[in-house]
Amino acid sequence: MSTGNLKDIVVNVENLEVTFDEKKIIRNVSFNVRRGEIIGFFGISGAGKTTIIRVLTCQISKKNWTGNVNVTNLSPGSKKNYAKILSNIGYVPQLEELNLYYDLTPLKNVEVFASCYGMKKKEAKNIAMELFSILDIPEDTWNKPLKKMSGGEKKRVSMAIGLIHKPDILFLDEPTTGVDAAKRYDVLSYLKKLNRRLGTTMFLITHDMEAALIVDRAAILRDGKLLEFDSNSNLITSLPNNGLVARFSIENLNEEKINIIKRFPNAPNIKTIRVGNETLEVLMDDFEKNLSKLIQFMMENGLKINAMSRDVAAFRRYFQLRIQEEEEKERLIRIQQDAIEEVEI
Amino acid sequence: MAKSKTNDNWNSGTFFNRLRYSLWRVVRQIKKEFQLLKIDKMNLVIALMMPPAIIMLFAFMSTSASVTIPVKVSVISYDSNTYVNQNNYTETTTWDNYTSKYLDAVKESELLELIEFYDASESEDEYAMETARNEMRDGNIECIIVISVEFTELLSTGYPGIIELIPDSSDAAAIQDKLNAVQDSIKIFVEENDLDPEYVLQEYEEFSIPSKYNFRYNYNMTILLPFMTFGISFVLSILVVVQEKPIPRLLLTPAQKSEILLSKFIVYSIVLALQVFLVLTVAIANGLYIAGSVIDLYLALYMLGFAGVSLGMFISTVSNTKTEANQLFFAFFILIILLSGMFVPIDAMPDYLQTIAYMLPLSHGAPIIKGILSKGKSFIGFDFFWLLGISSVLIILSFLVINRKRYEV
Numbered sequence: 001m002s003t004g005n006l007k008d009i010v011v012n013v014e015n016l017e018v019t020f021d022e023k024k025i026i027r028n029v030s031f032n033v034r035r036g037e038i039i040g041f042f043g044i045s046g047a048g049k050t051t052i053i054r055v056l057t058c059q060i061s062k063k064n065w066t067g068n069v070n071v072t073n074l075s076p077g078s079k080k081n082y083a084k085i086l087s088n089i090g091y092v093p094q095l096e097e098l099n100l101y102y103d104l105t106p107l108k109n110v111e112v113f114a115s116c117y118g119m120k121k122k123e124a125k126n127i128a129m130e131l132f133s134i135l136d137i138p139e140d141t142w143n144k145p146l147k148k149m150s151g152g153e154k155k156r157v158s159m160a161i162g163l164i165h166k167p168d169i170l171f172l173d174e175p176t177t178g179v180d181a182a183k184r185y186d187v188l189s190y191l192k193k194l195n196r197r198l199g200t201t202m203f204l205i206t207h208d209m210e211a212a213l214i215v216d217r218a219a220i221l222r223d224g225k226l227l228e229f230d231s232n233s234n235l236i237t238s239l240p241n242n243g244l245v246a247r248f249s250i251e252n253l254n255e256e257k258i259n260i261i262k263r264f265p266n267a268p269n270i271k272t273i274r275v276g277n278e279t280l281e282v283l284m285d286d287f288e289k290n291l292s293k294l295i296q297f298m299m300e301n302g303l304k305i306n307a308m309s310r311d312v313a314a315f316r317r318y319f320q321l322r323i324q325e326e327e328e329k330e331r332l333i334r335i336q337q338d339a340i341e342e343v344e345i
Numbered sequence: 346m347a348k349s350k351t352n353d354n355w356n357s358g359t360f361f362n363r364l365r366y367s368l369w370r371v372v373r374q375i376k377k378e379f380q381l382l383k384i385d386k387m388n389l390v391i392a393l394m395m396p397p398a399i400i401m402l403f404a405f406m407s408t409s410a411s412v413t414i415p416v417k418v419s420v421i422s423y424d425s426n427t428y429v430n431q432n433n434y435t436e437t438t439t440w441d442n443y444t445s446k447y448l449d450a451v452k453e454s455e456l457l458e459l460i461e462f463y464d465a466s467e468s469e470d471e472y473a474m475e476t477a478r479n480e481m482r483d484g485n486i487e488c489i490i491v492i493s494v495e496f497t498e499l500l501s502t503g504y505p506g507i508i509e510l511i512p513d514s515s516d517a518a519a520i521q522d523k524l525n526a527v528q529d530s531i532k533i534f535v536e537e538n539d540l541d542p543e544y545v546l547q548e549y550e551e552f553s554i555p556s557k558y559n560f561r562y563n564y565n566m567t568i569l570l571p572f573m574t575f576g577i578s579f580v581l582s583i584l585v586v587v588q589e590k591p592i593p594r595l596l597l598t599p600a601q602k603s604e605i606l607l608s609k610f611i612v613y614s615i616v617l618a619l620q621v622f623l624v625l626t627v628a629i630a631n632g633l634y635i636a637g638s639v640i641d642l643y644l645a646l647y648m649l650g651f652a653g654v655s656l657g658m659f660i661s662t663v664s665n666t667k668t669e670a671n672q673l674f675f676a677f678f679i680l681i682i683l684l685s686g687m688f689v690p691i692d693a694m695p696d697y698l699q700t701i702a703y704m705l706p707l708s709h710g711a712p713i714i715k716g717i718l719s720k721g722k723s724f725i726g727f728d729f730f731w732l733l734g735i736s737s738v739l740i741i742l743s744f745l746v747i748n749r750k751r752y753e754v
């Protein structure tokens with residue numbers, strides 16, 4: 001997958017900037033996606049995930065964006081490419097109740113959408129049955145009104161519809177939001193399964209850090225900027241000491257106590273992240289060498305450690321740290337700017 | 346899985362290829378519309394709720410004071426104003442000219458409006474009756490008053506004079522008003538000339554329905570047929586676009602907004618064809634008298650229903666929610682019914698209301714249908730082209746609106 005040549009690039013974005021009402025929503029975003037990859041778009045609300053996907057899926061007029069964008073070698077900047085791009089991609093929207101015909105059966109739903117791609121009823125039905133069985137949609141529900149299905153089943157029907165025309169790329173908007181915790185992993189593993197069987201490139205917009213488990217590369221967005229775009233493991237190994245963490249349970253944990261830990265002299269690059277009321281995770285360089293010194297330092301400073309364990313950071317931690325770091329950077333820049341302004345006055 | 350063949354040459358290159366796929370998609374969308382129609386009984390429920398709304402309107406309308414508008418009449422006089430004596434020679438008398446006195450009474454009556462006077466006494470105007478009847482066919486007058494040959498003579502010699510009345514009976518409910526209005530003129534005439542009040546008003550009905558047909562039923566049909574055809578096709582189409590939630594997702598396929606809208610127009614035009622067929626079948630089975638041809642009647646009603654579909658579709662495309670569509674429908678429907686001439690004759694309205702009334706579709710319904718049912722006219726005429734014009738404008742607007750509308754998944 002890492003040796004993709006130019007022909008294998010299905011999405012190419014260079015210097016994308018999106019402006020709405022003179023406000024820049026996306027700033028200078030560039031990335032490539034190779035055929036067959038699963039890409040996760042992570043970012044807190046308002047980061048611009050949906051906006052980027054909407055540019056790729058011909059939903060934002062060229063008036064509002066600049067840059068070089070190609071989807072299956074066609075630019076969504078030109079209206080005459082719309083129909084062709086749209087027939088090369090599939091889209092699974094977030095909410096089923098707004099995007100499926102609830103009174104029609106799953107097979108009729110498939111027929112309606114497939115017909116928009118010019119597919120014959122029989123062809124659509126055959127592909128649908130194949131997809132339905134991959135997705136374990138019970139056969140006795142295929143011919144009953146969709147509204148009688150469970151939420152998870154509807155989601156899977158929606159996924160099958162997104163794939164009915166065998167698109168090169170499938171976009172999924174928050175596929176696990178609104179699905180209960182137990183079923184969430186199901187949805188993700190079905191996506192992985194489809195990706196393996198069909199080789200479809202997938203874009204997941206998500207708040208769900210679990211999704212990082214199935215993605216080949218994760219894009220982290222903040223405030224319209226693409227902070228990272230790399231594989232889960234690469235991101236984690238970029239952390240101090242390959243992402244080893246020490247998890248402490250500290251009595252009466254508060255900001256003051258966290259600041260003490262941040263002043264640990266042996267590891268200036270120390271990173272802390274509070275993950276619970278009394279739980280703190282610590283990352284630092286030379287983890288093995290420094291760990292015992294850190295514990296000693298904490299005790300000397302009067303912190304009471306109730307428990308301790310060690311682990312490797314998950315994507316969730318990476319994401320939190322990366323956003324924290326960015327916020328810190330911005331805070332510093334703001335302080336500098338304020339200082340400059342004061343000097344000027 | 347092999348890559349689907351269908352989308353390899355999808356939308357590629359030539360205009361005809363694209364057109365072919367576009368038509369294909371429209372055909373498939375039409376199939377979908379029929380499936381949705383089969384399932385969605387909501388629209389039909391709304392159609393059933395229409396009659397109560399009409400009853401409410403009736404109650405509302407009857408509280409407002411009635412306006413009297415003068416009946417438009419033409420008077421034809423055959424009064425010779427001469428006297429034939431027993432010796433068989435004619436001699437002009439110096440009698441009062443009672444015809445001109447009666448004309449004065451007509452002018453004086455507030456219930457009548459004299460449009461034309463034809464003096465047919467000396468064969469001066471031998472085509473007077475034919476001219477007047479044509480005027481009546483065109484709706485310029487509603488009543489012809491004929492003064493008999495010996496009118497002056499009879500009155501002068503102390504006999505009752507004879508006035509003959511020919512009302513336009515295609516509007517049966519208004520006949521009594523016409524009789525009353527003419528009686529008023531006679532009352533004035535008798536009082537002012539101090540005559541013996543024994544006058545026979547002879548009545549001959551032009552464009553009346555044959556006696557074997559039910560008069561009330563036929564009269565009501567001239568109003569109900571256009572009203573129901575327009576109303577139901579209108580109400581059935583107001584939610585068609587706005588309630589189809591997955592449209593944004595359809596638009597993330599190569600399907601176009603215009604294809605989706607076009608398919609809806611086609612489907613609802615087909616439904617309308619069936620609806621008009623059923624309405625007419627039932628109406629005829631119950632004894633509808635049609636002076637003209639059934640085909641004319643069918644086409645006229647279809648045109649009227651199509652104006653309803655166009656207006657409904659327009660409302661459905663401009664609305665963002667079902668509630669909005671329902672409210673717009675209600676507002677339009679009340680306006681259209683109030684100004685249709687069904688309750689208050691359009692000519693009795695203030696000028697600015699008349700202008701609005703004549704722009705609305707239903708005002709053109711009763712005239713066309715009446716023309717075909719009682720006068721044997723063709724469906725082609727000003728009213729038909731006006732309806733065609735309104736519909737075309739609404740269709741064009743609907744396509745413009747939907748193309749500008751933003752749909753987001």
Ligand SMILES: Nc1ncnc2c1ncn2[C@@H]1O[C@H](COP(=O)(O)OP(=O)(O)OP(=O)(O)O)[C@@H](O)[C@H]1O
Binds near residue numbers: 021025050
């Ligand atoms: N059509 C628009 N006009 C103006 N501003 C817009 C428009 N669409 C999006 N924005 C703004 O762009 C920013 C990014 O929105 P976007 O929907 O891409 O965020 P997101 O990352 O998908 O967030 P969420 O996770 O909440 O879905 C937001 O601040 C939003 O207000």
Ligand SMILES: [Mg+2]
Binds near residue numbers: 049050051
């Ligand atoms: Mg979003």
